[in-house]
Amino acid sequence: MSLFNRRKPEKLALTANSPVSKPRSTEAPSSPLAAELTRLLGPQKVLSAYGERLNYRYDAILVGKTPLCVVLPETTADVVAAVRAARAADVPIVGRGAASGLSGGAAPLEESLVISFTRMTKLTIYPEQREARAQAGVITLAVSEQARPHGLVYPPDPASFRTSTIGGNLGENAGGPMCFKYGVSGDYVKALEFVDVDGGIHELRRDAFDLAGLLIGSEGTLGLITEATLRLTPPPRFTRTLMSHFAEVGQAAEAVSQAIAAGAVPAKLEFMDKACTNAVEDYLQIGLPREAEAVLLVDTDGDDLATVEEELALVEAACQDHGGTVRRAADDAESAALWRARRSISPALGRIRPQRMNEDIVVPRSVLAEVVREIRSLGEASGFHLVQFGHIGDGNLHPNILFDPRTESSEKVHELAYQVAQVAIRHGGVLSGEHGIGAMKRDFMRDAVDAVTLEALWDVKRALDPEGMLNPGKILP
Amino acid sequence: MNHDIPVSQIGPQGEIMAHAIEACVHCGFCLPACPTYALLGDEMDSPRGRIFLMKEVLEGELPLFDAAPHLDRCLGCMGCVTACPSGVAYGELITSFRGWSEPQRNRSAFDKAKRVAILKALPAPKLFSVAARIGQYAKPLAPLLPDALKSPLDLLPEHVPAMLDLPKFTPAQGTKRARVAFLVGCAQQALAPNFNAATLRVLARNGVEVVIPEDQGCCGAAALHTGARDEALKLARNNIAAFNPDEYDAILSNAAGCGAGLREYPEVLHGLPDEDAAKKLAAKVMDISTFLAQLSEDGGLEPFMPASRPIKIAYHDACHLAHAQGIRAEPRALLKLIPNVSLLEVPEGDLCCGSAGTYNLEQPELATQLGERKAKNVLSTQPDMVASGNIGCHTQIQSHLRRQGSGVPIHHTIEILDMAYQGLL
Numbered sequence: 047m048s049l050f051n052r053r054k055p056e057k058l059a060l061t062a063n064s065p066v067s068k069p070r071s072t073e074a075p076s077s078p079l080a081a082e083l084t085r086l087l088g089p090q091k092v093l094s095a096y097g098e099r100l101n102y103r104y105d106a107i108l109v110g111k112t113p114l115c116v117v118l119p120e121t122t123a124d125v126v127a128a129v130r131a132a133r134a135a136d137v138p139i140v141g142r143g144a145a146s147g148l149s150g151g152a153a154p155l156e157e158s159l160v161i162s163f164t165r166m167t168k169l170t171i172y173p174e175q176r177e178a179r180a181q182a183g184v185i186t187l188a189v190s191e192q193a194r195p196h197g198l199v200y201p202p203d204p205a206s207f208r209t210s211t212i213g214g215n216l217g218e219n220a221g222g223p224m225c226f227k228y229g230v231s232g233d234y235v236k237a238l239e240f241v242d243v244d245g246g247i248h249e250l251r252r253d254a255f256d257l258a259g260l261l262i263g264s265e266g267t268l269g270l271i272t273e274a275t276l277r278l279t280p281p282p283r284f285t286r287t288l289m290s291h292f293a294e295v296g297q298a299a300e301a302v303s304q305a306i307a308a309g310a311v312p313a314k315l316e317f318m319d320k321a322c323t324n325a326v327e328d329y330l331q332i333g334l335p336r337e338a339e340a341v342l343l344v345d346t347d348g349d350d351l352a353t354v355e356e357e358l359a360l361v362e363a364a365c366q367d368h369g370g371t372v373r374r375a376a377d378d379a380e381s382a383a384l385w386r387a388r389r390s391i392s393p394a395l396g397r398i399r400p401q402r403m404n405e406d407i408v409v410p411r412s413v414l415a416e417v418v419r420e421i422r423s424l425g426e427a428s429g430f431h432l433v434q435f436g437h438i439g440d441g442n443l444h445p446n447i448l449f450d451p452r453t454e455s456s457e458k459v460h461e462l463a464y465q466v467a468q469v470a471i472r473h474g475g476v477l478s479g480e481h482g483i484g485a486m487k488r489d490f491m492r493d494a495v496d497a498v499t500l501e502a503l504w505d506v507k508r509a510l511d512p513e514g515m516l517n518p519g520k521i522l523p
Numbered sequence: 524m525n526h527d528i529p530v531s532q533i534g535p536q537g538e539i540m541a542h543a544i545e546a547c548v549h550c551g552f553c554l555p556a557c558p559t560y561a562l563l564g565d566e567m568d569s570p571r572g573r574i575f576l577m578k579e580v581l582e583g584e585l586p587l588f589d590a591a592p593h594l595d596r597c598l599g600c601m602g603c604v605t606a607c608p609s610g611v612a613y614g615e616l617i618t619s620f621r622g623w624s625e626p627q628r629n630r631s632a633f634d635k636a637k638r639v640a641i642l643k644a645l646p647a648p649k650l651f652s653v654a655a656r657i658g659q660y661a662k663p664l665a666p667l668l669p670d671a672l673k674s675p676l677d678l679l680p681e682h683v684p685a686m687l688d689l690p691k692f693t694p695a696q697g698t699k700r701a702r703v704a705f706l707v708g709c710a711q712q713a714l715a716p717n718f719n720a721a722t723l724r725v726l727a728r729n730g731v732e733v734v735i736p737e738d739q740g741c742c743g744a745a746a747l748h749t750g751a752r753d754e755a756l757k758l759a760r761n762n763i764a765a766f767n768p769d770e771y772d773a774i775l776s777n778a779a780g781c782g783a784g785l786r787e788y789p790e791v792l793h794g795l796p797d798e799d800a801a802k803k804l805a806a807k808v809m810d811i812s813t814f815l816a817q818l819s820e821d822g823g824l825e826p827f828m829p830a831s832r833p834i835k836i837a838y839h840d841a842c843h844l845a846h847a848q849g850i851r852a853e854p855r856a857l858l859k860l861i862p863n864v865s866l867l868e869v870p871e872g873d874l875c876c877g878s879a880g881t882y883n884l885e886q887p888e889l890a891t892q893l894g895e896r897k898a899k900n901v902l903s904t905q906p907d908m909v910a911s912g913n914i915g916c917h918t919q920i921q922s923h924l925r926r927q928g929s930g931v932p933i934h935h936t937i938e939i940l941d942m943a944y945q946g947l948l
Contacts, residue, residue, distance in 0.1 A: 093565075095589060096585065096589065097567070097576065097579075097585050097586075097589030097590055097593075098565075098567055100575065100576075100579060100585065101566040101567050101571075101572040101575050101576065102566060104549050104575070105549075106548070106549055106550040106551055109524070109525075109549075118564070118565070144551055144554060145549075145551055145566070146550060146551035146552075146554075162566070164564045164565075164566075165564050167564075185555065206550070206551065206552070208552070208555045209551045209552060209554050209555055210551075326608070328610070329608045329609075329610065390552075390608040391608075392550065392608075393548055393550035393552050393607070393608035393609050394608040394609060394610075395548070395609075396546060396547070396548035396550075396608075396609030396610070397546075397609055397610050400524060400525070400545050400546065400548065401524070401525070401548070402548070451525055452525070
């Protein structure tokens with residue numbers, strides 16, 4: 047399996063007069079699994095025709111193999127039925143949310159049953175407990191939208207929060223700009239329901255062994271998360287936003303270190319380099335500084351305005367000390383526009399090159415400036431478009447290699463990605479902060495994790511999924 | 524994304540399609556912006572899914588027959604274009620694809636007849652008006668009719684107004700500030716002739732002289748978006764001949780769909796001899812709201828009489844204004860010029876009302892669901908009045924507001940400006 051778009055082996059001949067030659071088949075395939083699932087769940091929840099299945103082979107970065115069958119469950123009982131039928135047919139199972147993930151987690155690598163959770167959208171808010179109970183397919187943003195009238199929000203905010211689902215977020219342990227001060231998705235889980243590989247339903251709380259913690263970030267390789275109880279918090283009363291831009295990338299990283307050392311705990315602390323800024327500016331045209339080599343975007347928040355302003359002043363001073371030009375957002379609208387810009391980086395990179403390899407490294411803040419500069423020079427030496435952005439407050443960087451598979455070598459991209467991963471590991475960092483390992487970074491795991499620990503991870507996998515039926519080919523090499 | 528589309532075999536439209544497909548990084552940001560994904564929750568009925576389906580069909584990997592139901596369900600609202608950070612030209616893709624694939628479609632005789640009838644009646648206001656009148660009398664029979672005939676009847680207003688003859692030339696009042704040509708729109712002339720009358724009055728009052736070129740015809744958007752490419756080409760060429768861009772400061776439309784249609788001519792004629800003429804024409808095309816907003820910035824508009832009481836107006840963004848042409852601020856700015864008027868924002872404002880050209884007639888079930896949702900969202904703002912800039916949205920929202928028992932009126936933005944000038948607000 048190549049990491050990137052795979053060419054299909056069979057090709058139909060095209061003629062000038064009829065670009066679409068004979069239909070391959072307009073009939074549903076006679077897969078016994080599809081037939082059994084249709085019998086169990088009814089035709090509305092089962093997709094078996096080729097044209098319906100082929101759209102369930104990709105996520106936001108990888109195109110995998112067309113699934114054998116797709117199920118759109120509405121209840122946990124539907125999931126159980128699907129899992130049992132797949133086991134009986136000896137077909138691997140891949141869970142899927144909105145498929146906005148960036149490590150290939152939801153893209154099947156072999157012929158599988160895809161369980162797509164987009165119809166499991168039941169959401170209940172319990173304001174007095176400050177909790178939400180969400181089925182896996184609930185859109186992340188919907189939790190905060192429905193909690194807000196009760197004076198509560200759900201802080202984890204991955205860039206894709208308008209699209210992505212709670213199940214997918216928990217499967218990948220998604221982060222987001224808020225993670226510096228407020229943590230990642232997994233930090234907000236109070237309880238978790240999951241279906242195991244045999245179709246058993248489990249309800250986990252965060253006591254005894256933290257099995258919920260094990261499921262979170264397991265990318266569907268240990269079980270299928272079907273529902274979760276999420277912790278809600280009151281939103282801070284005040285938020286202030288600042289943008290600063292720099293003539294050099296390392297300066298931005300140094301400013302971040304100084305601000306944090308001085309005691310600022312920004313709610314969000316994001317970084318984007320020149321290529322990112324320009325790709326987004328092409329899309330939104332909101333007047334981002336196109337010439338700057340690095341842009342920092344910072345929110346401070348809290349219930350005490352004086353403290354919020356004080357923290358912003360600390361950040362402002364740190365930026366200025368490192369040569370940054372500072373602009374404070376005049377109002378909420380300006381602040382919202384800046385954050386929309388940040389959230390659009392990842393897809394906007396498609397304007398530069400059609401395909402990319404996304405890294406998700408986390409390094410100690412003390413070495414940030416060095417790491418950012420090292421990765422930048424690797425990119426320059428390689429001849430590829432290598433861009434960087436990320437949750438720099440957490441030391442979580444997303445170096446992205448942009449390429450055109452028709453003119454540039456996928457192997458060379460992979461090589462460069464490996465070198466970037468090595469930089470992180472050499473500086474005491476890890477391979478994934480929030481997007482998971484998936485298929486994209488699996489090869490790097492042997493370098494990042496020692497052999498004994500890797501074996502322990504395999505032991506866990508074998509304990510919960512002895513035959514390797516859950517999302518095969520992901521995470522563990 | 525990667526593709527193996529035989530561009531050279533398909534020709535210039537193939538280039539357009541391949542270019543759009545290449546730009547898609549399948550990030551999924553378009554999913555929440557898509558009305559059919561919101562209703563159906565299936566990847567195939569999302570923009571990302573449709574792009575993959577079109578790619579597979581163009582590559583010869585998937586029979587058109589399998590992809591068609593999902594592609595047919597696309598409203599062409601362009602909500603996904605606004606949401607797409609990668610700049611995928613989805614509109615150009617689906618329009619070109621429909622034109623390319625229609626000759627290969629195997630439609631039933633009834634379907635074919637219906638499409639011919641729609642495409643013949645729409646561009647002929649007189650014929651449309653007669654059909655609408657017949658329909659109006661047939662309304663009581665609706666329960667007896669098959670669904671396919673019920674849906675167009677449902678949309679007809681209670682009373683089909685009399686046709687108005689529009690003057691070929693309207694002089695400017697006071698100092699002449701500009702000379703424009705005006706596209707009158709087809710269905711609009713039959714269903715809401717006052718939109719055009721109001722437009723002429725407002726323009727003249729502001730020193731604009733208006734020419735209505737006699738040889739103009741339908742913009743061709745309906746034909747183009749339903750895949751009747753030859754018909755669309757004919758209509759486009761006719762208008763290119765009818766409107767000479769050198770003679771006018773602007774070519775105006777007051778129907779979002781028609782304005783967007785004119786602006787699409789360079790894509791329609793891409794690679795053909797008239798491409799340059801199409802570009803010249805398209806560069807002069809403006810929506811009435813953009814034109815008036817520019818006049819307002821550049822020397823001001825004649826002052827409006829204040830509304831007689833505080834009026835709350837819910838402004839509805841027509842997809843072909845907001846998404847296809849990026850026009851959001853201008854109509855709002857104009858309405859805010861009227862003293863005593865305040866504007867309300869409709870929840871889920873970016874979601875299509877379900878009218879979408881001929882969608883109402885071809886996908887009545889989904890169109891109805893979207894219409895109901897839009898009417899509920901509009902009513903949740905408790906407006907005194909609704910404003911929109913497109914005849915399609917106008918009929919759809921009006922019909923669903925009534926179905927929900929609401930008497931809230933809906934007007935074209937230009938009608939409200941005109942009323943304010945006449946002290947009727």
